[in-house]
Every structure is written in C-alpha cells, then in structure tokens.
Amino acid sequence: MGTRSVALVLLAAVLLQALLPASAAEGLVRIALKKRPIDENSRVAARLSGEEGARRLGLRGANSLGGGGGEGDIVALKNYMNAQYFGEIGVGTPPQKFTVIFDTGSSNLWVPSAKCYFSIACFFHSRYKSGQSSTYQKNGKPAAIQYGTGSIAGFFSEDSVTVGDLVVKDQEFIEATKEPGLTFMVAKFDGILGLGFQEISVGDAVPVWYKMVEQGLVSDPVFSFWFNRHSDEGEGGEIVFGGMDPSHYKGNHTYVPVSQKGYWQFEMGDVLIGGKTTGFCASGCSAIADSGTSLLAGPTAIITEINEKIGATGVVSQECKTVVSQYGQQILDLLLAETQPSKICSQVGLCTFDGKHGVSAGIKSVVDDEAGESNGLQSGPMCNACEMAVVWMQNQLAQNKTQDLILNYINQLCDKLPSPMGESSVDCGSLASMPEISFTIGGKKFALKPEEYILKVGEGAAAQCISGFTAMDIPPPRGPLWILGDVFMGAYHTVFDYGKMRVGFAKSA
Numbered sequence: 001m002g003t004r005s006v007a008l009v010l011l012a013a014v015l016l017q018a019l020l021p022a023s024a025a026e027g028l029v030r031i032a033l034k035k036r037p038i039d040e041n042s043r044v045a046a047r048l049s050g051e052e053g054a055r056r057l058g059l060r061g062a063n064s065l066g067g068g069g070g071e072g073d074i075v076a077l078k079n080y081m082n083a084q085y086f087g088e089i090g091v092g093t094p095p096q097k098f099t100v101i102f103d104t105g106s107s108n109l110w111v112p113s114a115k116c117y118f119s120i121a122c123f124f125h126s127r128y129k130s131g132q133s134s135t136y137q138k139n140g141k142p143a144a145i146q147y148g149t150g151s152i153a154g155f156f157s158e159d160s161v162t163v164g165d166l167v168v169k170d171q172e173f174i175e176a177t178k179e180p181g182l183t184f185m186v187a188k189f190d191g192i193l194g195l196g197f198q199e200i201s202v203g204d205a206v207p208v209w210y211k212m213v214e215q216g217l218v219s220d221p222v223f224s225f226w227f228n229r230h231s232d233e234g235e236g237g238e239i240v241f242g243g244m245d246p247s248h249y250k251g252n253h254t255y256v257p258v259s260q261k262g263y264w265q266f267e268m269g270d271v272l273i274g275g276k277t278t279g280f281c282a283s284g285c286s287a288i289a290d291s292g293t294s295l296l297a298g299p300t301a302i303i304t305e306i307n308e309k310i311g312a313t314g315v316v317s318q319e320c321k322t323v324v325s326q327y328g329q330q331i332l333d334l335l336l337a338e339t340q341p342s343k344i345c346s347q348v349g350l351c352t353f354d355g356k357h358g359v360s361a362g363i364k365s366v367v368d369d370e371a372g373e374s375n376g377l378q379s380g381p382m383c384n385a386c387e388m389a390v391v392w393m394q395n396q397l398a399q400n401k402t403q404d405l406i407l408n409y410i411n412q413l414c415d416k417l418p419s420p421m422g423e424s425s426v427d428c429g430s431l432a433s434m435p436e437i438s439f440t441i442g443g444k445k446f447a448l449k450p451e452e453y454i455l456k457v458g459e460g461a462a463a464q465c466i467s468g469f470t471a472m473d474i475p476p477p478r479g480p481l482w483i484l485g486d487v488f489m490g491a492y493h494t495v496f497d498y499g500k501m502r503v504g505f506a507k508s509a
Helices: 003-019 024-027 040-057 069-077 120-124 208-214 298-308 318-336 342-349 381-398 403-415 429-431 486-491
Strands: 029-035 087-090 096-103 109-112 137-147 151-165 168-180 193-194 222-225 236-241 249-257 265-268 271-274 284-290 296-298 351-353 358-360 437-443 445-447 454-457 463-465 470-471 481-484 493-496 503-507
Touching: 029 096, 096 109, 109 151, 137 168, 151 208, 168 208, 222 486, 249 265, 249 493, 265 437, 271 298, 271 481, 296 298, 298 381, 298 403, 298 470, 318 342, 318 381, 318 403, 342 351, 342 381, 381 403, 429 454, 429 463, 445 486, 481 486, 486 493, 486 503
Parallel strands: 096 193, 109 168, 284 481, 296 470
Antiparallel strands: 029 087, 029 236, 087 096, 087 151, 109 193, 137 151, 151 168, 222 236, 222 493, 249 503, 265 284, 271 437, 296 481, 351 358, 437 445, 454 463, 493 503
16 A cells, blocks of 8 residues: 555544544543422422331332342432433334433333323323334333332333443333322433442343443443533533543542442541541441432431531431430440440430440341341431430540530530431521531542532522431441432542442542
C-alpha cells in the first residue's frame, strides 16, 4: 500500500472518529437522567405511605418469591416517593418506552403490564404489551416485591431491553399486574431497573447489568452515576455504563471493597459533625450506596444528633424523655463505672441482653450465626430510647461535660427525634451557620456542606427546607447500617466496579 493510500486510510479513520458520538468513541453508553423538583404532594404521599409501611413492615424483609429472603430488609424499607432522578429504557421489539429509576439498592426490572386491570396506578403509567413485541418470550412465574411504601405483584416474562444504544437480549423482568396503594399511583416513574447483585433478586432473576456484561455489551464491567445538583442547568445527570466520564468528577476516586454482595455494601468509619466525632461508627459501620433512595438514612441516635446541630425540628419522643428522667442518672453512673455499654440497658431493666446486643424485654432472641442473617428483631421503644441515650452520653462524657450538662443535652436531643421514615424541617435562612457532616470512607473524610444536605421545596416566600437525613435502624448482625442515597451521591460521583467488586467516590464536578 502506497504512502498516499495509508494517509487516506488514516484520514478516514480520524474523520470517522470525529463523526461518531462521544459515547461510542469512548466505548461508553450514556443514559441521560431527568430531575424533577420535590413537590409538596409527593412529600405528603411519602409521609402517609411511609408511616403505613413502617407500621405494617417494621424491619421485616421483602416478601418475595424465591429470592431476597433475609437480605430483603433494605428493599422493604425503601421509599421511592421522594425519588428525583429518572431515565428512559425500552422493552420489546420495537421498544416500548418506560421511565424508570436506576436503583442500585434492588436487583429486579419491573414495568406495569397491559394485563394490570384492577390497580388504578397502572392506568397512570405506560404499560407493557407483550403482543406488540416480536421478541417476547412467555415465562409466567409469579413474582411479588414488598416495599416499605408500596408493593407490586405480577409475573415474569422475557424480552429484549434497550438501554441507551444497547439491546440486552432475553432479559427476564416482571410484568406488574398489581400496584396497590398510593405510592405508585402518584409516582413520576413507570418502573424500576435494579442494579444490585443477583443475591437479592426476587425469583433469582438475572439482573439487567449482569446480562450486559455476559453479552459483551460493555467494554469494562463498571458503571457510574453523576447527579447534577445544579437544577437550573436543566440537565438532571447521567449514568454511564462501561466506565466513567472524567468531566463528571474532580481528582481521584477513593475505592472500598464490597463487603457483602446483595447491595453495594461496604465498611464505613466515623461520622463527624462539624469536625467532631460522634463516636457511633468509630469502630466501624456498614453502608450501602443506593441511587434509589433520595435521602441519607442512618441510625436514629446519630441522625437525631445531626438534626439537633442543624436546628431541625422533629417529632418529640415521650419515651426518650421518660428514659432520661427515670434512668438518666443510673445510666451515667454505669458508664462512669466502666460498665460494658451494650449491657447497660439490660441492667436497668429496659432491655434483655442476648450476648451480643440489647433486645426488648419479652421478645425472644433467635440468633443464627451460621446463616449470618438478620433475625428481624424489633426492639421496643423504651429499649431503643435507652440505647440511644447510652450512645449520646458516651459521646458527651468523652468531651468531659458535666453530668447536669449531659442530662440537659440529652433532653434536647429527645426533642429532635425524627419520626420513623419521616423528615425534619430547618430554617432556610440558617444554612450559613450549619456544620459540615463528614463520613469516613476508605480512611478519607467525605464532607457534606449544608447546601448539599438540605433540600429546598418550593420557591420564594413559600420555600421550605428539609433535612436530607432520615432515621432508619437496622438491628445487628446486619446493622447498624447507613444508606447513602442521592444526597450523598449528588455531592460525590459514584463508581460501581463490578469487575473488581468495589465502590468508588470522588467529588462531583
């Protein structure tokens, strides 16, 4: 081949590269995410359905068929009502379009079915019509998923699923024929595409992400999330399959290994308020990166401290104040006598001690060490209040506070206790005086500024501000557990590295 021919070939290659979309040139598949503002109707619906879910489910696992089991507790508590970020996919040939939440905290794909006749929610959303798809394959296996704020039931089918420019063949998914309750009727999305591990997949269905990797549709077994927190720019964000976009983050990512497959779970260190340790996770806690959770959820004891420091107004807990008034001095005396903290509440008679942690008196403790799964115990309110008081008092004693100051401070914290799965409001004019909240991941401090953890609802004089922190208690051995939702992932670009089984965080650009 002559020099001129070689030059022409090189020129053609350069021109072809320039004409190709950036994603194709980089070997990446990009899905644009749309963002909607939080509105008052969704807040009310979330609160009503959340309270109902808390009463009905407590901390039980998802009610699933053939999958999930004891691993379903996070899915069972998920509240999709506040979800803000959505993307579009297609199901079938030709593709039928659906708006879905790309959810790293669950593992199934489901969309409403045309065979959903008796649930009003289905008529407010796009519905899958199997008869209009040339690649549809019948399955028929029944399926059900119970969330904290709603449930869906239906049956499995198989079809092609279009995600961006990719076509995933023979994908098992759920056709939802029942969507009872308020949650999915007012939801802004049609369905959910789970990006968690197969270990928590209902019916043991192979997740869409697994199929992408198996069918060689991505060059690198990695996907990443970028949420655009500047809503005035119009762009909601982007999920990138096959890698990451350097324009979405600053500096290098800090990676931590996946500690338990199911969710994208990893080990996390201390939580700091204004640079000062809370002591609660100093010896380690577990956390999951969850794109399907809007807020940042954590143990009530620490969330209450955070809400107190940022001036959030929560729901007063009479049980908490009762514990402080009747047992506060006794708890302090036991701590000063260096009694093992986990045994204090059993010694004052509010909990029983099962050898590992306190449980409500009268509830039998069943710990299965071999299974290593949560036993689903639900501690009573007085036991919970006592254990929170122990944590708070430990922290104050470490700061050499006097006993009177400690008891007064604990009473103030009782006033700030949030409602289960609820929210706390703050003064929009006080953001400048609020502290940074930091999380220790991989030995590095990841700080959230007030403007990053406070969510604004409405505009002008009618604007309201709510705390991005919400309380959720997962009992040992699975907990205590933090759920780092969109509040955290908006501030930190998040990489889910399936090939190396790790999660990475870097400051979002």
